[in-house]
Amino acid sequence: AQKVTQAQTEISVVEKEDVTLDCVYETRDTTYYLFWYKQPPSGELVFLIRRNSFDEQNEISGRYSWNFQKSTSSFNFTITASQVVDSAVYFCGLNAGKSTFGDGTTLTVKP
Amino acid sequence: EAGVAQSPRYKIIEKRQSVAFWCNPISGHATLYWYQQILGQGPKLLIQFQNNGVVDDSQLPKDRFSAERLKGVDSTLKIQPAKLEDSAVYLCASSLAAVVQETQYFGPGTRLLVL
Numbered sequence: 001a002q003k004v005t006q007a008q009t010e011i012s013v014v015e016k017e018d019v020t021l022d023c024v025y026e027t028r029d030t031t032y033y034l035f036w037y038k039q040p041p042s043g044e045l046v047f048l049i050r051r052n053s054f055d056e057q058n059e060i061s062g063r064y065s066w067n068f069q070k071s072t073s074s075f076n077f078t079i080t081a082s083q084v085v086d087s088a089v090y091f092c093g094l095n096a097g098k099s100t101f102g103d104g105t106t107l108t109v110k111p
Numbered sequence: 112e113a114g115v116a117q118s119p120r121y122k123i124i125e126k127r128q129s130v131a132f133w134c135n136p137i138s139g140h141a142t143l144y145w146y147q148q149i150l151g152q153g154p155k156l157l158i159q160f161q162n163n164g165v166v167d168d169s170q171l172p173k174d175r176f177s178a179e180r181l182k183g184v185d186s187t188l189k190i191q192p193a194k195l196e197d198s199a200v201y202l203c204a205s206s207l208a209a210v211v212q213e214t215q216y217f218g219p220g221t222r223l224l225v226l
Contacts, residue, residue: 044218050212091154093153
């Protein structure tokens with residue numbers, strides 16, 4: 001069975017602060033993919049990143065960075081210098097044949 | 112390139128009524144998914160199609176939910192009869208192929224309220 005836990009239900013920061021969204025997963029599969037999606041108020045899920053289980057290199061894309069640690073089964077997401085437009089629900093997930101999503105973290109960035 | 116299209120965007124029905132949702136995936140995408148997203152939760156996979164065949168429907172409540180993808184393109188998801196707990200957003204997604212590394216692209220969803 002697969003499980004994804006996003007322990008932080010809601011996070012509120014002030015613009016320009018850095019913020020990290022935590023994601024912990026469980027799977028018995030050795031080959032799997034982890035991913036993050038953003039769901040803005042409009043409701044449509046927007047793909048952010050996908051990582052395979054054999055690639056533990058951290059990734060940076062602009063103000064976004066991801067830290068994958070297999071030893072702790074975590075795939076955390078950091079937004080540097082947050083902006084109001086980053087306000088959304090962020091979902092972490094796992095795919096080892098079927099996609100499983102966490103319940104999301106609602107991020108509010110205040111001006 | 113056009114994204115995943117869904118209709119209607121909103122639907123309000125009374126319990127025990129029937130409802131149907133439509134999805135048109137991205138052109139060329141062989142795999143189509145239907146998810147249910149209850150308020151405050153992440154999307155839950157209901158059914159996955161590869162072309163017009165079912166790959167996984169283990170979480171589809173088959174006593175009331177049905178889905179089809181007759182020509183391997185568009186798909187419809189039906190609920191008959193609806194229950195109060197079916198109130199949710201129904202998301203359709205598509206990907207090029209049914210392999211774990213393929214990115215799923217989501218439509219805007221259909222928001223269903225059952226009264």
